[in-house]
Amino acid sequence: MTLTEALKIRQQNSKDAPLFLVKLACGFTPLHLQTFLAARIQQALPERNIDVTPGVYGDLAGCLESVREADSVAIALEWSDLDQRLGYRGAGSWTPRALPDVIVEARRMLDRIAGAIERITVPLALSLPTLPLPPLFHTPGGQAGEPELALGRSVAEFAERIAQFPGVRIVSAARLEENSPAATRFDLKSDLATGLPYTLSHADAVASLLARLLAPAAPKKGLITDLDDTLWNGIVGESGPEGVSWDLASHHQMHGLYQKLLAALSEEGTLVAVASKNDAAVVAKVFERDDLLLSSQQVFPMEVHWSAKSGSVERILRTWNIGADSVVFVDDSPMELAEVAAAHPGIECIRFPTNDDREGYRMLRRLRDLFGKQRLSAEDSLRLESIRRGAQFRQAATSDTSPESFLEQAQAKVTFNFGAAGDPRVLELVNKTNQFNLNGIRYTESDWQRALAAPDAFVAAISYEDKFGPLGKIAVIQGRTESGRLHISTWVMSCRAFSRRIEFQCLKALFDRYGAREMVFDFAPTPKNGPTHEFLACLLENTPFSPVSFSSQLFAERCPRLYHQVETISEVER
């Protein structure tokens, strides 16, 4: 992004939109870093009025200690913030005698900054020093001496410490190096003349990564892979189960690396499925091989037959119950990719670059970027298994003579946790659920914290399990109580939990807990929340118009029989 482009983006910022206030902490003149950061965040959050406010020049720690009311904090830390002698604008000594004191002072400042960061409760992104150290060490430029290594170690220990604080995200130095090579970062002329030590390109590179950490794109949810010449090298129908390969010895390591990445993604909660034109029995033999790096347990479902792949993708999406725009399809055949892309608008199609390791490396990194998450939760490891169980649940439900008796015998247990306000999985579920979603409103972390801090606010995280196994946290309901009335602002439920009457149990539990006479919902139709619309329409026996409300008496009359065992965990002290 050029400075001109950034300024033009800033001109489109809507002052009427809800404010998103970012505190920019840096010890130098923020100048264009501020402009680029505001433009990059504006691109990620176009519906917000972005305001990036810098702190006082030369006092990064003081700026952090005075953070109030911000929605998030961005920190561009540089060596001169740790000690003025590590910059170019001061008169402090560069003599060898001064170095021990520089190191002591830098450590003291890092401690102070870490203490300030620990007290900040909103999301915070930080870039560690990005500029070269000045030539103050006695060693020649190509040699790292002890003082330089000591400074590097102090910063690394600081980073490791603060990375454990909730909400803290640290810019990847390796990714920054790729986007902004070290030799192109520092502008001494600008530093001396204006106080901004960054070149324009480096200011944008730092701003881009800080913005990506503060306003991250939602990760994709599922990956559908081809098999022949994609998951492995070769055509299994021609070579046989032992004839396909994916290892170094066969010169097809890229396929092994792809398998390893898919196995890791699956363990991290990404849904992985197979769509392949093949003989299912032959493919099953390959999945029995001990040296395959992706187990059949990490893949569900497998669509292996000779029909069109668009149909396979259709069935996989139905099983996963997610939209095409949350899914990536990987295949080596441009024709198959085109066929799937045409049938499923929004799906991200990636060609597996057969026999091109350089492109293969790019693909692996792109997949990591598309599926990367800021944190893993216990639910992530349950996801694929719960979908497998969900398929069993639906199959059992349809084959049972009476759906009512099936639900009765499901041994279902619903747990309401009213003390889950600080659980990051709760907000994650709110922001990624589309179908059963009261109004589609997405929250930043600071918006969410503000909503929960309102007087008489409540939030419940709902978990579910039955005889088929646990589904983990599958729903969130958030609102406030006001004189005998419950006002529901947010209500989402994972599509994995449909058909179990959990939505009825949610409302029943709230009526029971708060003794409310009436419930009011901030319902708004979205292109994707048809299931919520249907549920409310069924309950009202009419088309729902916002705000939707009904009495406890009406709910009691229309609620079907519920068979869940209910457990409630009460709110903890906040």
Added chain:
Amino acid sequence: MPFDNMNDERRLTSCFQTVFPDLPETSIPSATQALVPAWDSIAAITLVNVIEEEFQIQMDFDLLGELDSFQRILKYLEQQKVS
């Protein structure tokens, strides 16, 4: 990029519009630092960087004090072309 009087006046006007979006286009040719309240020290640096991007040149920050009007900047750009 070669200098062309008409074209470059238009390009410089575009730079001013980017940095001073509230300044009417008709006022830009007569704009001076004294007449444009938004033309503070930060805007001056931003203007220089935007001109550098547009004209693919390097400008000297020491000249910031002298380049205090649209016409002076235009003249500076013409001189850059000649030299």
